[in-house]
Amino acid sequence: MVDFNKYDVIIFDFDGVIVDSMKVRDNGFRAIFSDFNTDDVEKLVKYNRKNGGLSRFHKIKYFYEEILKSNIEDSLIKKYAEEFTEIMKSELIKLDYLIKDTVEFIKKNKDIKKLYIASGSENEELNYLCRELGIDHCFSAIYGSPRHKNDIVKSIIEDNKYDNSKVILIGDSINDYEAAKVNGIEFAGYNNISLKDLTNNYVDKFSMLMKCS
Incomplete structure:
Protein backbone atom coordinates (compact mmCIF):
# COMPACT_ATOMS: atom_id res chain seq x y z
CA MET A 1 0.00 0.00 0.00
CA VAL A 2 1.35 3.45 -0.91
CA ASP A 3 1.26 6.27 1.65
CA PHE A 4 0.68 9.29 -0.57
CA ASN A 5 0.68 11.57 2.47
CA LYS A 6 4.49 11.49 2.24
CA TYR A 7 4.48 13.22 -1.14
CA ASP A 8 3.74 16.77 -2.22
CA VAL A 9 4.00 16.05 -5.95
CA ILE A 10 2.42 13.19 -7.90
CA ILE A 11 3.37 12.57 -11.54
CA PHE A 12 0.98 10.37 -13.50
CA ASP A 13 1.55 8.41 -16.64
CA PHE A 14 -1.42 8.78 -19.01
CA ASP A 15 -2.00 5.58 -21.00
CA GLY A 16 -2.94 2.68 -18.77
CA VAL A 17 -3.15 4.88 -15.68
CA ILE A 18 -5.66 7.62 -16.53
CA VAL A 19 -7.10 6.19 -19.75
CA ASP A 20 -7.53 2.55 -20.76
CA SER A 21 -6.07 3.12 -24.20
CA LEU A 92 -9.79 8.66 -27.12
CA ILE A 93 -12.05 11.65 -26.42
CA LYS A 94 -14.73 9.13 -25.44
CA LEU A 95 -15.33 9.24 -21.69
CA ASP A 96 -15.68 5.46 -21.58
CA TYR A 97 -11.89 5.17 -21.83
CA LEU A 98 -11.28 7.09 -18.60
CA ILE A 99 -10.19 4.88 -15.71
CA LYS A 100 -12.71 6.06 -13.14
CA ASP A 101 -10.71 4.73 -10.18
CA THR A 102 -7.78 7.01 -11.06
CA VAL A 103 -9.87 10.02 -12.06
CA GLU A 104 -11.72 10.02 -8.74
CA PHE A 105 -8.39 9.97 -6.89
CA ILE A 106 -7.12 12.85 -9.02
CA LYS A 107 -10.22 14.96 -8.43
CA LYS A 108 -10.10 14.39 -4.68
CA ASN A 109 -6.45 15.45 -4.47
CA LYS A 110 -6.04 18.14 -7.12
CA ASP A 111 -6.30 20.97 -4.58
CA ILE A 112 -3.93 19.52 -1.98
CA LYS A 113 -1.15 18.07 -4.15
CA LYS A 114 0.77 19.25 -7.19
CA LEU A 115 -0.31 16.87 -9.95
CA TYR A 116 1.40 16.41 -13.32
CA ILE A 117 1.15 14.16 -16.37
CA ALA A 118 4.34 12.86 -17.98
CA SER A 119 3.47 10.70 -20.97
CA GLY A 120 4.86 9.03 -24.04
CA SER A 121 1.81 10.32 -25.92
CA GLU A 122 2.41 13.19 -28.34
CA ASN A 123 2.29 16.49 -26.44
CA GLU A 124 -0.32 18.41 -28.46
CA GLU A 125 -2.57 15.37 -28.70
CA LEU A 126 -2.19 14.67 -24.99
CA ASN A 127 -3.25 18.18 -24.00
CA TYR A 128 -6.15 18.06 -26.48
CA LEU A 129 -7.41 14.78 -25.04
CA CYS A 130 -7.17 16.04 -21.46
CA ARG A 131 -9.17 19.15 -22.39
CA GLU A 132 -11.82 17.13 -24.21
CA LEU A 133 -12.05 14.65 -21.33
CA GLY A 134 -12.46 17.53 -18.88
CA ILE A 135 -9.46 16.71 -16.68
CA ASP A 136 -6.85 19.26 -17.79
CA HIS A 137 -7.70 21.65 -14.93
CA CYS A 138 -6.66 19.01 -12.40
CA PHE A 139 -2.97 19.27 -13.30
CA SER A 140 -0.26 21.88 -12.81
CA ALA A 141 1.11 20.88 -16.22
CA ILE A 142 0.71 18.15 -18.84
CA TYR A 143 3.75 17.02 -20.85
CA GLY A 144 4.15 14.52 -23.68
CA SER A 145 6.52 13.40 -26.43
CA PRO A 146 8.64 13.80 -28.47
CA ARG A 147 10.53 14.72 -25.29
CA HIS A 148 11.68 11.58 -23.50
CA LYS A 149 9.84 10.85 -20.27
CA ASN A 150 13.10 10.82 -18.31
CA ASP A 151 13.73 14.41 -19.41
CA ILE A 152 10.14 15.50 -18.71
CA VAL A 153 10.33 14.21 -15.15
CA LYS A 154 13.72 15.84 -14.66
CA SER A 155 12.35 19.20 -15.83
CA ILE A 156 9.32 18.99 -13.55
CA ILE A 157 11.59 18.48 -10.55
CA GLU A 158 14.34 20.96 -11.45
CA ASP A 159 12.19 23.77 -12.87
CA ASN A 160 10.04 23.82 -9.74
CA LYS A 161 12.88 23.08 -7.31
CA TYR A 162 10.99 20.15 -5.81
CA ASP A 163 12.54 17.95 -3.14
CA ASN A 164 13.03 14.56 -4.83
CA SER A 165 11.96 12.76 -1.68
CA LYS A 166 8.55 14.45 -1.93
CA VAL A 167 7.87 13.37 -5.52
CA ILE A 168 6.34 10.08 -6.71
CA LEU A 169 5.60 8.82 -10.22
CA ILE A 170 2.69 6.47 -10.91
CA GLY A 171 2.96 4.29 -14.00
CA ASP A 172 2.09 0.98 -15.58
CA SER A 173 5.29 0.17 -17.47
CA ILE A 174 8.98 -0.53 -16.98
CA ASN A 175 9.70 2.76 -18.77
CA ASP A 176 7.83 4.63 -16.04
CA TYR A 177 9.81 2.80 -13.39
CA GLU A 178 13.06 3.73 -15.14
CA ALA A 179 12.01 7.39 -15.45
CA ALA A 180 11.46 7.50 -11.70
CA LYS A 181 14.66 5.63 -10.86
CA VAL A 182 16.95 7.74 -13.05
CA ASN A 183 15.54 10.90 -11.46
CA GLY A 184 15.86 9.66 -7.90
CA ILE A 185 12.16 9.70 -7.03
CA GLU A 186 9.74 7.06 -5.77
CA PHE A 187 7.72 4.92 -8.15
CA ALA A 188 4.31 3.36 -7.67
CA GLY A 189 3.09 0.67 -10.03
CA TYR A 190 -0.49 0.51 -11.24
CA ASN A 191 -2.49 -1.68 -13.61
CA ASN A 192 0.43 -4.05 -14.26
CA ILE A 193 1.07 -6.71 -11.62
CA SER A 194 4.52 -7.54 -13.04
CA LEU A 195 5.68 -4.23 -11.53
CA LYS A 196 5.23 -5.72 -8.07
CA ASP A 197 8.58 -7.42 -8.67
CA LEU A 198 10.23 -3.98 -8.96
CA THR A 199 8.64 -1.98 -6.16
CA ASN A 200 6.88 -2.34 -2.85
CA ASN A 201 4.75 0.63 -3.86
CA TYR A 202 1.84 -0.80 -5.82
CA VAL A 203 -1.69 0.55 -6.12
CA ASP A 204 -4.29 -2.17 -6.58
CA LYS A 205 -7.13 0.33 -6.41
CA PHE A 206 -7.01 4.06 -5.72
CA SER A 207 -10.45 3.70 -4.18
CA MET A 208 -8.84 1.69 -1.38
CA LEU A 209 -6.70 4.69 -0.38
CA MET A 210 -7.71 7.53 1.87
CA LYS A 211 -7.70 11.02 0.35
CA CYS A 212 -4.24 12.52 0.73
CA SER A 213 -3.98 15.20 3.38
Whole structure:
Protein backbone atom coordinates (compact mmCIF):
# COMPACT_ATOMS: atom_id res chain seq x y z
CA MET A 1 0.00 0.00 0.00
CA VAL A 2 1.35 3.45 -0.91
CA ASP A 3 1.26 6.27 1.65
CA PHE A 4 0.68 9.29 -0.57
CA ASN A 5 0.68 11.57 2.47
CA LYS A 6 4.49 11.49 2.24
CA TYR A 7 4.48 13.22 -1.14
CA ASP A 8 3.74 16.77 -2.22
CA VAL A 9 4.00 16.05 -5.95
CA ILE A 10 2.42 13.19 -7.90
CA ILE A 11 3.37 12.57 -11.54
CA PHE A 12 0.98 10.37 -13.50
CA ASP A 13 1.55 8.41 -16.64
CA PHE A 14 -1.42 8.78 -19.01
CA ASP A 15 -2.00 5.58 -21.00
CA GLY A 16 -2.94 2.68 -18.77
CA VAL A 17 -3.15 4.88 -15.68
CA ILE A 18 -5.66 7.62 -16.53
CA VAL A 19 -7.10 6.19 -19.75
CA ASP A 20 -7.53 2.55 -20.76
CA SER A 21 -6.07 3.12 -24.20
CA MET A 22 -3.87 0.13 -25.00
CA LYS A 23 -6.23 -1.51 -27.49
CA VAL A 24 -6.83 1.83 -29.19
CA ARG A 25 -3.08 2.42 -29.49
CA ASP A 26 -2.58 -1.12 -30.81
CA ASN A 27 -5.24 -0.60 -33.47
CA GLY A 28 -3.73 2.76 -34.36
CA PHE A 29 -0.44 1.09 -35.27
CA ARG A 30 -2.32 -1.58 -37.22
CA ALA A 31 -4.11 1.17 -39.15
CA ILE A 32 -1.10 3.29 -40.09
CA PHE A 33 0.89 0.20 -41.10
CA SER A 34 -1.99 -1.64 -42.80
CA ASP A 35 0.04 -2.02 -46.01
CA PHE A 36 2.76 -4.01 -44.25
CA ASN A 37 3.08 -7.69 -43.42
CA THR A 38 0.66 -8.55 -40.61
CA ASP A 39 3.20 -10.60 -38.68
CA ASP A 40 5.63 -7.68 -38.69
CA VAL A 41 2.95 -5.27 -37.49
CA GLU A 42 1.97 -7.65 -34.70
CA LYS A 43 5.60 -7.66 -33.55
CA LEU A 44 5.29 -3.90 -33.19
CA VAL A 45 2.00 -4.28 -31.31
CA LYS A 46 3.71 -6.68 -28.90
CA TYR A 47 6.56 -4.20 -28.45
CA ASN A 48 4.04 -1.43 -27.84
CA ARG A 49 2.38 -3.41 -25.06
CA LYS A 50 5.70 -4.00 -23.31
CA ASN A 51 6.85 -0.39 -23.68
CA GLY A 52 3.82 1.75 -23.03
CA GLY A 53 5.90 4.66 -21.75
CA LEU A 54 7.82 5.16 -25.00
CA SER A 55 6.70 7.58 -27.68
CA ARG A 56 5.13 6.72 -31.03
CA PHE A 57 8.12 8.40 -32.70
CA HIS A 58 10.40 5.83 -31.08
CA LYS A 59 8.05 2.96 -31.94
CA ILE A 60 7.68 3.96 -35.59
CA LYS A 61 11.46 4.12 -35.88
CA TYR A 62 11.74 0.80 -34.05
CA PHE A 63 9.30 -0.80 -36.51
CA TYR A 64 11.44 0.19 -39.47
CA GLU A 65 14.91 -0.30 -38.05
CA GLU A 66 14.48 -3.32 -35.77
CA ILE A 67 11.60 -5.24 -37.36
CA LEU A 68 11.82 -4.33 -41.05
CA LYS A 69 15.62 -3.85 -40.89
CA SER A 70 15.26 -0.72 -42.97
CA ASN A 71 16.07 2.97 -42.66
CA ILE A 72 13.39 5.62 -42.25
CA GLU A 73 13.61 9.37 -42.80
CA ASP A 74 12.50 11.76 -40.06
CA SER A 75 9.90 13.19 -42.44
CA LEU A 76 8.25 9.78 -42.81
CA ILE A 77 8.29 9.22 -39.05
CA LYS A 78 6.50 12.56 -38.71
CA LYS A 79 3.94 11.58 -41.37
CA TYR A 80 3.08 8.29 -39.65
CA ALA A 81 2.98 10.00 -36.25
CA GLU A 82 0.50 12.59 -37.56
CA GLU A 83 -1.74 9.84 -38.97
CA PHE A 84 -1.59 8.06 -35.63
CA THR A 85 -2.47 11.28 -33.80
CA GLU A 86 -5.60 11.84 -35.87
CA ILE A 87 -6.83 8.34 -35.05
CA MET A 88 -6.18 8.88 -31.34
CA LYS A 89 -7.89 12.28 -31.29
CA SER A 90 -11.04 10.88 -32.82
CA GLU A 91 -11.28 7.85 -30.52
CA LEU A 92 -9.79 8.66 -27.12
CA ILE A 93 -12.05 11.65 -26.42
CA LYS A 94 -14.73 9.13 -25.44
CA LEU A 95 -15.33 9.24 -21.69
CA ASP A 96 -15.68 5.46 -21.58
CA TYR A 97 -11.89 5.17 -21.83
CA LEU A 98 -11.28 7.09 -18.60
CA ILE A 99 -10.19 4.88 -15.71
CA LYS A 100 -12.71 6.06 -13.14
CA ASP A 101 -10.71 4.73 -10.18
CA THR A 102 -7.78 7.01 -11.06
CA VAL A 103 -9.87 10.02 -12.06
CA GLU A 104 -11.72 10.02 -8.74
CA PHE A 105 -8.39 9.97 -6.89
CA ILE A 106 -7.12 12.85 -9.02
CA LYS A 107 -10.22 14.96 -8.43
CA LYS A 108 -10.10 14.39 -4.68
CA ASN A 109 -6.45 15.45 -4.47
CA LYS A 110 -6.04 18.14 -7.12
CA ASP A 111 -6.30 20.97 -4.58
CA ILE A 112 -3.93 19.52 -1.98
CA LYS A 113 -1.15 18.07 -4.15
CA LYS A 114 0.77 19.25 -7.19
CA LEU A 115 -0.31 16.87 -9.95
CA TYR A 116 1.40 16.41 -13.32
CA ILE A 117 1.15 14.16 -16.37
CA ALA A 118 4.34 12.86 -17.98
CA SER A 119 3.47 10.70 -20.97
CA GLY A 120 4.86 9.03 -24.04
CA SER A 121 1.81 10.32 -25.92
CA GLU A 122 2.41 13.19 -28.34
CA ASN A 123 2.29 16.49 -26.44
CA GLU A 124 -0.32 18.41 -28.46
CA GLU A 125 -2.57 15.37 -28.70
CA LEU A 126 -2.19 14.67 -24.99
CA ASN A 127 -3.25 18.18 -24.00
CA TYR A 128 -6.15 18.06 -26.48
CA LEU A 129 -7.41 14.78 -25.04
CA CYS A 130 -7.17 16.04 -21.46
CA ARG A 131 -9.17 19.15 -22.39
CA GLU A 132 -11.82 17.13 -24.21
CA LEU A 133 -12.05 14.65 -21.33
CA GLY A 134 -12.46 17.53 -18.88
CA ILE A 135 -9.46 16.71 -16.68
CA ASP A 136 -6.85 19.26 -17.79
CA HIS A 137 -7.70 21.65 -14.93
CA CYS A 138 -6.66 19.01 -12.40
CA PHE A 139 -2.97 19.27 -13.30
CA SER A 140 -0.26 21.88 -12.81
CA ALA A 141 1.11 20.88 -16.22
CA ILE A 142 0.71 18.15 -18.84
CA TYR A 143 3.75 17.02 -20.85
CA GLY A 144 4.15 14.52 -23.68
CA SER A 145 6.52 13.40 -26.43
CA PRO A 146 8.64 13.80 -28.47
CA ARG A 147 10.53 14.72 -25.29
CA HIS A 148 11.68 11.58 -23.50
CA LYS A 149 9.84 10.85 -20.27
CA ASN A 150 13.10 10.82 -18.31
CA ASP A 151 13.73 14.41 -19.41
CA ILE A 152 10.14 15.50 -18.71
CA VAL A 153 10.33 14.21 -15.15
CA LYS A 154 13.72 15.84 -14.66
CA SER A 155 12.35 19.20 -15.83
CA ILE A 156 9.32 18.99 -13.55
CA ILE A 157 11.59 18.48 -10.55
CA GLU A 158 14.34 20.96 -11.45
CA ASP A 159 12.19 23.77 -12.87
CA ASN A 160 10.04 23.82 -9.74
CA LYS A 161 12.88 23.08 -7.31
CA TYR A 162 10.99 20.15 -5.81
CA ASP A 163 12.54 17.95 -3.14
CA ASN A 164 13.03 14.56 -4.83
CA SER A 165 11.96 12.76 -1.68
CA LYS A 166 8.55 14.45 -1.93
CA VAL A 167 7.87 13.37 -5.52
CA ILE A 168 6.34 10.08 -6.71
CA LEU A 169 5.60 8.82 -10.22
CA ILE A 170 2.69 6.47 -10.91
CA GLY A 171 2.96 4.29 -14.00
CA ASP A 172 2.09 0.98 -15.58
CA SER A 173 5.29 0.17 -17.47
CA ILE A 174 8.98 -0.53 -16.98
CA ASN A 175 9.70 2.76 -18.77
CA ASP A 176 7.83 4.63 -16.04
CA TYR A 177 9.81 2.80 -13.39
CA GLU A 178 13.06 3.73 -15.14
CA ALA A 179 12.01 7.39 -15.45
CA ALA A 180 11.46 7.50 -11.70
CA LYS A 181 14.66 5.63 -10.86
CA VAL A 182 16.95 7.74 -13.05
CA ASN A 183 15.54 10.90 -11.46
CA GLY A 184 15.86 9.66 -7.90
CA ILE A 185 12.16 9.70 -7.03
CA GLU A 186 9.74 7.06 -5.77
CA PHE A 187 7.72 4.92 -8.15
CA ALA A 188 4.31 3.36 -7.67
CA GLY A 189 3.09 0.67 -10.03
CA TYR A 190 -0.49 0.51 -11.24
CA ASN A 191 -2.49 -1.68 -13.61
CA ASN A 192 0.43 -4.05 -14.26
CA ILE A 193 1.07 -6.71 -11.62
CA SER A 194 4.52 -7.54 -13.04
CA LEU A 195 5.68 -4.23 -11.53
CA LYS A 196 5.23 -5.72 -8.07
CA ASP A 197 8.58 -7.42 -8.67
CA LEU A 198 10.23 -3.98 -8.96
CA THR A 199 8.64 -1.98 -6.16
CA ASN A 200 6.88 -2.34 -2.85
CA ASN A 201 4.75 0.63 -3.86
CA TYR A 202 1.84 -0.80 -5.82
CA VAL A 203 -1.69 0.55 -6.12
CA ASP A 204 -4.29 -2.17 -6.58
CA LYS A 205 -7.13 0.33 -6.41
CA PHE A 206 -7.01 4.06 -5.72
CA SER A 207 -10.45 3.70 -4.18
CA MET A 208 -8.84 1.69 -1.38
CA LEU A 209 -6.70 4.69 -0.38
CA MET A 210 -7.71 7.53 1.87
CA LYS A 211 -7.70 11.02 0.35
CA CYS A 212 -4.24 12.52 0.73
CA SER A 213 -3.98 15.20 3.38
